Amino acid sequence: MKNILYIVTIAIFISFSSCKETKKAEEETSKMTEVMTIHDEVMPKMGTIGKLVGQLKPMADSLGSESVEAKAMKDLQEANRSMMDWMQEFGDRFDADEILNGKELTDEKKQWLEEEEEKVKQVKENINSSIANAEKILSK
Template identity: 60%
Template sequence: MKRIVLLLIVVIICSCQGNKKHEEGNSQMQKVMAIHDEVMPKMGTLGKLVSQLKDKVDTTATGKQYQQAMKDLQKSNSAMMDWMKGFGDRFDSDEILNGKELTPEKQAWLDEEEAKVKALKEQINTSIANAEKLLANSEEKIFN
């Protein structure tokens, strides 16, 4: 009888730990998607800034700064598209949207994707900030 109770306790503990790991993976997926959802709306800003910078590109030193800022924005946009494609190739909709339990291999992939999306967020925010600063400085020169 003691063995049955002990075995039952071990099974309950193991199943609770398994559920905890599943919840951690699901929470991590939600975190990755939240980062994506935070930066995705900024894709329109990238396009708008590229258009504004394009008109200012020329052969002068300042014109080359505009060109570099424009290239950085375009790289950020491409990086987002590449990340989304790669992420979609690795995970199915049940894993992304419904918290379907991940295999150990997919959990390792999710760890990689979390690092990638954090770097992507930084890249997008930095390229936008740099372009906006450059454009603001050009506006100040016009009004001074």
């Protein structure tokens, strides 16, 4: 009887432990999905940035580097550069299996993912605000 109770106790413990591990893996996958969703949301806007830079450049060239048009163009270029830099750094930190297939992350990579989420949110803000500003200037 003691053996059965002992085996049942161990089975319950293992069951709870594996549920915890599954939940942690799902949270990591969810966090990675959130980060990639933000990336996927703003990546198509890179073409808009290029188009707006092209429209602002002649104005900025004729009005000078201190003009609002030149500033808006620089902001767009910096937003573009921040996205390119973020993608490069993200790719250096995580491999394809971690990004696309939900491969379990080390503790260090879990921390990195938190950092990358904050970075990509800032990239998104930079892209959206620079586009909005450029469009406002061009609509005048």
